[in-house]
Amino acid sequence: MALIKSISGIRGTIGGHPTENLTPLDIVRFAAAYGSVLIEKNKTPKVVIGRDGRISGEMVSQLVSQTLVGLGIQVVDLGLSTTPTVEMAVVWEKADGGIILTASHNPKEWNALKLLNSEGEFISAETGALVLELAAKEAFQFSPVDKLGTITANTAYLEKHVQAVLDYPLVNREAIANKQFKVVVDAVNSSGAFAIPMLLKALGVEDVIVLNGEVNGRFAHNPEPLPENLVGLSAEVKKQGASLGIAVDPDVDRLCFVCEDGSMFGEEFTLVAVSDYVLSKRKGNTVSNMSSTKALKEITLQHGGEYFPSAVGEVNVVKKMKEVKAVIGGEGNGGIIVPDFHYGRDALIGVGLFLSALAQHKNGIKSFRTRYPDYFISKNKIELEKGVNVKDIFDKIEKKYKKQPINTEDGLKIEFETDWVHLRTSNTEPIIRIYAESNFETTANNIALRLMQDIKEFIQ
Numbered sequence: 001m002a003l004i005k006s007i008s009g010i011r012g013t014i015g016g017h018p019t020e021n022l023t024p025l026d027i028v029r030f031a032a033a034y035g036s037v038l039i040e041k042n043k044t045p046k047v048v049i050g051r052d053g054r055i056s057g058e059m060v061s062q063l064v065s066q067t068l069v070g071l072g073i074q075v076v077d078l079g080l081s082t083t084p085t086v087e088m089a090v091v092w093e094k095a096d097g098g099i100i101l102t103a104s105h106n107p108k109e110w111n112a113l114k115l116l117n118s119e120g121e122f123i124s125a126e127t128g129a130l131v132l133e134l135a136a137k138e139a140f141q142f143s144p145v146d147k148l149g150t151i152t153a154n155t156a157y158l159e160k161h162v163q164a165v166l167d168y169p170l171v172n173r174e175a176i177a178n179k180q181f182k183v184v185v186d187a188v189n190s191s192g193a194f195a196i197p198m199l200l201k202a203l204g205v206e207d208v209i210v211l212n213g214e215v216n217g218r219f220a221h222n223p224e225p226l227p228e229n230l231v232g233l234s235a236e237v238k239k240q241g242a243s244l245g246i247a248v249d250p251d252v253d254r255l256c257f258v259c260e261d262g263s264m265f266g267e268e269f270t271l272v273a274v275s276d277y278v279l280s281k282r283k284g285n286t287v288s289n290m291s292s293t294k295a296l297k298e299i300t301l302q303h304g305g306e307y308f309p310s311a312v313g314e315v316n317v318v319k320k321m322k323e324v325k326a327v328i329g330g331e332g333n334g335g336i337i338v339p340d341f342h343y344g345r346d347a348l349i350g351v352g353l354f355l356s357a358l359a360q361h362k363n364g365i366k367s368f369r370t371r372y373p374d375y376f377i378s379k380n381k382i383e384l385e386k387g388v389n390v391k392d393i394f395d396k397i398e399k400k401y402k403k404q405p406i407n408t409e410d411g412l413k414i415e416f417e418t419d420w421v422h423l424r425t426s427n428t429e430p431i432i433r434i435y436a437e438s439n440f441e442t443t444a445n446n447i448a449l450r451l452m453q454d455i456k457e458f459i460q
Helices: 024-041 057-070 083-092 125-137 157-167 173-179 192-202 231-240 268-281 295-302 314-324 347-359 365-369 390-400 441-459
Strands: 003-006 009-013 046-051 074-080 097-101 110-116 151-153 182-186 207-211 244-248 255-258 285-289 307-310 326-331 335-337 376-383 412-416 419-425 431-438
Touching: 009 024, 024 057, 024 097, 024 110, 024 125, 046 057, 046 083, 057 074, 057 097, 057 110, 074 083, 083 097, 083 110, 083 157, 083 347, 110 125, 157 192, 157 347, 173 347, 182 192, 182 231, 192 207, 192 244, 192 347, 207 231, 231 244, 231 255, 244 347, 255 268, 255 347, 268 285, 268 295, 268 326, 268 335, 268 347, 285 295, 285 314, 295 307, 307 314, 314 326, 314 335, 335 347, 347 365, 376 441, 390 412, 390 419, 390 441, 419 441, 431 441
Parallel strands: 046 074, 046 097, 074 151, 182 207, 182 244, 285 307, 285 326
Antiparallel strands: 003 009, 009 110, 097 110, 244 255, 326 335, 376 431, 412 419, 419 431
């Protein structure tokens, strides 16, 4: 199976051998290394932790919290929560850091430790390297018995998070409530089962139907909110005569919508629609990663702003957003980042803003979707065997397409007139991702297939 160490955290499959998977020994080692980094800055730090609904969540949470206690750290345990809620709670608690226990969109056998700084944002690459170094050396010292840390449970932060969405100036609760939306939610057996309905009710949406609402971590389908995994949601929206469907991933930082006829709004266009709404209220710049649709750039220019691409990864998007003072940004996988709310992907503020935009549109969500172009992104991946030299493969591909404009900031992005393809290794899985965008689905698929064939040839 796998153990992956990256800017997205320490992620792996539960069980198996230490150092090869995310075993209890690995969980303790990385938690101790992270806690030790915090102790260098503050002798008695405070850390907020929270988890999604995964089968392994409670085990991992106990290992992490008790390891931190052993270091003399104060732990604030949110229990079952969402990634953005933990991020915000770090700031509200004036904590020194946070740990989110979730493997996001990965299947049930995966879990992860996502590490936060005192701003509730993902730790820097430099801090991450230090954590990995300490973990490898096991260079940490635990506290004597009279200086052990403490654990305080606090389950009130999700309500505070929901209230913050209601209080956000661009969220129009009155307009949303007046629309009397009927909404079907696919909660994929995790934290979205309680977080999204709580938010919708607070926004005045009374008619809410939840699919896969039992929080047991036994995901009813692949938990990544992609069209092929949302067939059940699509069918239920039509069956119920609902206004729309909402899908989130297990830790509620990715968001996508289904139209009233069961068609996909398109996860890429979650950010586009929210950005269009925000930019109509306040002028400014936008950021998305370079695997995201070109439609965001077009919308930004229409509103008189400037668009900036970043490397893939939330920490990279946030860094670029701060550099260019973006008023909205995120990732094309349905990740919305609203900087004056907090610098993290957040499906809850995303729902509030999207429904506010939809509420001022006189027709339904299908009609709302026609405001934006029908660009198509073909999203593909190739699994990697151990020992594959990705750099060598990318060098050969760069040489083959040397006549095309190429960006090497994050893997390889190759432009073909109005189309593009982006190749990069994943931060979360042992794969190469191949994303291609075109005005036409067939063209995007053909570009992706061509590059996948190149990769396979160069691997051999």
